[in-house]
Amino acid sequence: MTGAGTVGDTPPAASLPDDPPAPHTRLVLPEDVLTGPLARAVLEHGPLAMTVSDPRLPGDPVVWANTAFTALTGYPLDEVRGRNCRFLQCEDTDPEAVARLRAALARGDDAQELLLNVRKDGSQFWNQLSITQLRDADGRVTHRVGVQVDVTAEAVGEAARTLELSLMHRTADRLELLARMGEELSRHLEVDDAVDALADLVVPRLATWGFVAMASETGHMERVHVVTADPEHAAVAHALGTQGTTWLTRSPRVAQTLGAGDDHVPMPMPVDVASLPSRTTPDELRLLRTLGLGSALLVPLTGRDRVLGVLCLVHRDTDGFDRETVVTAAHLGRRAGVLLENVRLYLAERDAALTLQHSLLPVLGDVGGLDVAASYLPSGRRAEVGGDWFDAFVLPDGAVSLAVGDVVGHDLRAAASMGQLRSLLRASVWRGDRPGEALERLDGLVRALDVADIATCVLVRWERTPTGARLTWASAGHPPVLVRLPGGQVQGLDGARSTPIGLPPVRPGTAPEAATDVPHGAFVVLYSDGLVERRDRGLREGIETLSAALAAVPGDATASQVCDALTGALVDEHQEDDVCLLVVRVD
Incomplete structure (x- = not known):
């Protein structure tokens, strides 16, 4: 059958679901589909x-x-x-x-x-x-x-990403703190300053308050610096730090941390508040309670062979330290201990070098009746000691030998080399060598015997004359001697120059030297480059500044007064190099 609408018949083509409606035909959709x-x-x-x-x-x-x-x-x-x-x-x-x-x-x-x-x-x-x-x-x-x-899969994945990012940020924060600590401690070459810098940097980042305490080899507390993260309690922290160290020495946990071995693992613990009244004064207890007493984390500051001190972090809450803080504090303790020990080693080496250097420098007494003054000022960098030296003594023939030298380097070797060079130069001059010959002989000995690396030196032979003095000099790469005439004019004794001691000579076999006469009332100034040269001032500019300061001194000043005036004009509190100055007045 082909009758339309009969069940089982194929519907007309126009009514197939995929066929579009005929043009100009309106498709009528039922409105009650989602019922029933x-x-x-x-x-x-x-x-x-x-x-x-x-x-x-x-x-x-x-x-x-x-x-x-x-x-x-x-x-x-x-x-x-x-x-x-x-x-x-x-x-x-x-x-x-x-x-x-x-x-x-x-x-x-x-x-x-x-x-x-x-x-x-x-x-x-x-x-x-x-x-x-x-x-x-x-x-x-x-x-x-x-x-x-x-959405478990999405949520777990997002949580994992969040955790990973959190760990990355925490690791970055830890590394940044370690780097900043290393940079900060390296800037300080005084133990007390380094201890203060460590506490100021670390405590506010990790705790409510805390302190760094340094101990001597006998366990005596040498330095304590208390810091708080709350600016309103800064005065309280300062007051606690000035109370003395009894509240520390009576702490069992501090003593335990100072005696910690290599296998010690710092762990936060609740503060034993009940025992505090028996081991603190009323004022100390009041200050401690004001700062907050929840939990404490004590970390040994371990050097190469012993515990140097304690980093103590205190939180107001009993569970205030998470695992990340504990790990960070442990890393800080190991790194800070080594850095603080380096500061102590630097200072010990510097003190030894200074002792050696001062023992080798002469004590000026009567130098042929001359008005002579000398000044040696060590570098403001506590860990650096240079090889600067001066010398002034009477020769067998009645002349006076004047010298200022500078060994390259800032360490114990430089100070030791300075002593050797000074002795060799003295021997050469004493045997009768002229300034040029003496410096040539010294250069040969240094290069043959490997006494020192490189050094500069200026050597002057002073001979009295009826009108003043005759100066004969030679310079091995050293800044020129300055002469202030009675009228205030300043001249540099140029010429007679050779390469620094320890370097091959430009003209082997020659011993350049020069001579000049200076009148009564003149001043002769020998100096090392540390007096005139620094980071913000070149050598030439520094010599011009020194010349101006020398011209400004009174004509009737003594050698000592001139020495003080020159160092006062050119040396500041941030002195970067050793300064050696030798002044002679021509009477």
Whole structure:
């Protein structure tokens, strides 16, 4: 049969689902599709887990749930009906997220939250919950439709990424703190300054308050610096640091930390507040309580062969230190201990070099009746001692030998080399060598015997004349001698120059020297480059500054007064190099 509309017949081509409507034909769609069995089928068997609750009933119970909800949670409808959906929550569910959800619903708003829920079998899953509130014609909420989506994979991945980023940031923060500590301690070459810098940097970053205490080899507390992270308690921390060290020496945990071995692992512990009254004064106890006494973390500052001191971090809370802080503090303790020990070693080496250097420099007494003054000022860098020296003594023939030299380097070797060069030069001059010959002989000995690396030196032979003095000089790469004439004019004794001692000569076999006469009332000034040269002032500019200062001194000044005036004009508190100055007045 071909009659239209008969069951089993092929529909006309125009009515096939994939065919477009004929031109100018209006397609009429039904408006009541989601009613009856079709709507129930969509809701019951759809892929999204759904529930409907009735907030008009006590407890806002679930009145309907679809099969997708059962598949997601494991709970069938008969175990869900009549219960509030909070039964899906567990101990690990974020209470703040639950509070936000309840507040939104109470305001009549729709809501979305990510909740950690638990299935019937006890397994947890991340539930992206969306709740829509349905209202009647009067606007009253009659039902709430909840849609649950399992986003565990996404949430776990995001949590892992967040944790990884957090660990990266913490590691970066730790490395940055270690780097800053190393940089800060390297700037200080006084132990007390380094200790203060360590506490000022570390304590506010890691604790409520704390201190760094340094101990001698006998266990005596030498230095304590207390720091707080709260600016309002800065005066309290300072007061505690000036109370003495009794409150530290009576602390069992401080003593235990000072005696720690290589296997010691710092661990935070609650402060033993009950024992404090028996081992502190009332003032100390009051200050300690003001700063806060929750938990303490004591870290040994370990050097190469012993514990040098203690880094103590205190938190106002009993559980204030997390694992990351403990690890960071342990790293800081090991690194800071070595750096502080380096400061002590530098100072010990410098003190030894200074002792050696001062023992080798002459003590000026009567130098042929001349008005002579000398000044030696060590570098402001406590760990650096140069090889600068001066000399002035009477020769067998009645002339006077004047010299200033500078060995390249700033260490114990430079100071020792200075003593050798001074002795060799003295011997050469004493045997009758002229200035040029003496410097040539010294250069040969230095290069043959490997006495020193490189040195500069200026050597002057002073001979009295009826009108003043005759100066004969030679210079091995040294700044020129300056002469101030009675009228205030300053001249440099240029010429007679050769390469520094220890370097191959430009013209082997020659011993350049020069001579000049100076009148009564003149001043002769020998100096090392540390007096005139520094980072912000070149050698030539420095010599011009020295010449101006020398020209400004009174004509009737003594050699000592001139020496003081020149060092006062050219040397500041940030002196970077050793300064050697020798002044002679021509009487």
